[in-house]
Amino acid sequence: MIKLKKLDQPASLKQNKAKWTAELLTAIENGNKNDIRSKKNKYNRPDVKEQLKAETKEKCAYCESKVTVVAHGEIEHITPKSARPELTFEWENLTFACQKCNGKKSDKEGIVDPYVDLIEEHLFFVGHFLRGKTEIGRFTVMQLDLNRAELVGDRSDQLGVIADTLEKIANEPNVRLKKLYINALSDDLDSCKPEYIYMKWSAIAQYKNYNVSHNNQRKE
Ligand SMILES: [Zn+2]
Numbered sequence: 001m002i003k004l005k006k007l008d009q010p011a012s013l014k015q016n017k018a019k020w021t022a023e024l025l026t027a028i029e030n031g032n033k034n035d036i037r038s039k040k041n042k043y044n045r046p047d048v049k050e051q052l053k054a055e056t057k058e059k060c061a062y063c064e065s066k067v068t069v070v071a072h073g074e075i076e077h078i079t080p081k082s083a084r085p086e087l088t089f090e091w092e093n094l095t096f097a098c099q100k101c102n103g104k105k106s107d108k109e110g111i112v113d114p115y116v117d118l119i120e121e122h123l124f125f126v127g128h129f130l131r132g133k134t135e136i137g138r139f140t141v142m143q144l145d146l147n148r149a150e151l152v153g154d155r156s157d158q159l160g161v162i163a164d165t166l167e168k169i170a171n172e173p174n175v176r177l178k179k180l181y182i183n184a185l186s187d188d189l190d191s192c193k194p195e196y197i198y199m200k201w202s203a204i205a206q207y208k209n210y211n212v213s214h215n216n217q218r219k220e
Contacts, residue, residue, distance in 0.1 A: 001062055001123060001140075002198050004114040007055050009091040010047040017089045028085055040081065043089050049075055052096040057193045060098035061114050062105070062144050063151055064196050067098045074099055078115070080107040104144045112140040125202040128155035155196050162200050166207045 020042045027035040052075060058068040067073035076097035079087050087093040095114070097105070105111060112122045122137030123130060130146045132138030141147065165185060172178040185204070189197050 001064060001112060001114050001119050002192065003119055004055060004061060004095070006092060006115060007051055010045070010051045012045045012047050013043070013089060013091050016042070017091075020089045021086060024085060024088055040085070040088055043094065044075060048094065049073075049096070052094060056096045057191075058096075059195060060101050061095040062097055062101040062111075062140075063146055064198065065098055065151065065154070066195050067096070071099060073097065074102045076102045076105070078111075078113055080105075080109060082107045083109060100148070101144050101146075108143055110136055110139055111143060112136055119198060123198070125199045128152055128159045128199060130199075155199055158194075158196055159199060159203060162203050166204065170207070 020039070024036070024039040027039045053068065053073065058066060058073070060067050060073070061076065073096055076095050077088065078093050078095055081088040084093075092115070112119065117136075122132060122134045122140065124133055125131070129152065130141055132141045162185075165181070169178055169181045169185075172181060188194060189200055189204075194200070
């Protein structure tokens with residue numbers, strides 16, 4: 001998970017949000033299930049989904065996998081619409097997620113919010129394993145199953161590539177080339193397009209600090 005920033009609200013939401021919300025709340029009050037069903041899915045518009053995909057660089061907001069390579073991906077309500085139906089069409093409450101994370105999150109609240117929370121306060125990587133630093137972090141990892149086998153396998157492969165690149169940089173005798181390699185790697189991650197950026201930055205931070213922490217350990 002990485003920090004995400006809201007882009008501008010799409011036109012269809014801006015124009016219809018108040019009307020759609022009022023209609024849905026009336027349908028809920030009347031208790032007609034068919035009516036509720038037909039009213040609650042109106043956020044599912046192409047312009048909404050496209051803007052959310054742009055926001056997350058087509059990655060799942062929770063597991064950071066590139067969703068659109070293999071699936072259409074889903075519009076996800078950060079605060080579940082079952083708990084807060086009045087937020088069903090609220091732009092700030094929408095994001096883009098893979099089917100697996102969306103399904104596992106279901107109607108649960110108390111998940112780390114990539115738009116609001118400081119990710120590094122709640123979550124950290126040890127190699128390719130994601131761990132929680134706080135109760136909300138641990139709950140997020142467990143509830144969304146963020147160390148599921150296919151994720152761990154994919155992250156392990158990509159961490160291997162980063163490890164090879166860092167070793168190449170470390171062993172490059174030409175200082176100017178060394179700088180170019182590390183800048184290229186940083187620029188690639190800064191674009192936020194690659195998968196699993198938080199894990200990759202953690203590996204790079206470890207590489208950069210290795211000598212310092214190693215020396216400190218030896219002094220003790
Ligand atoms: Zn996901």
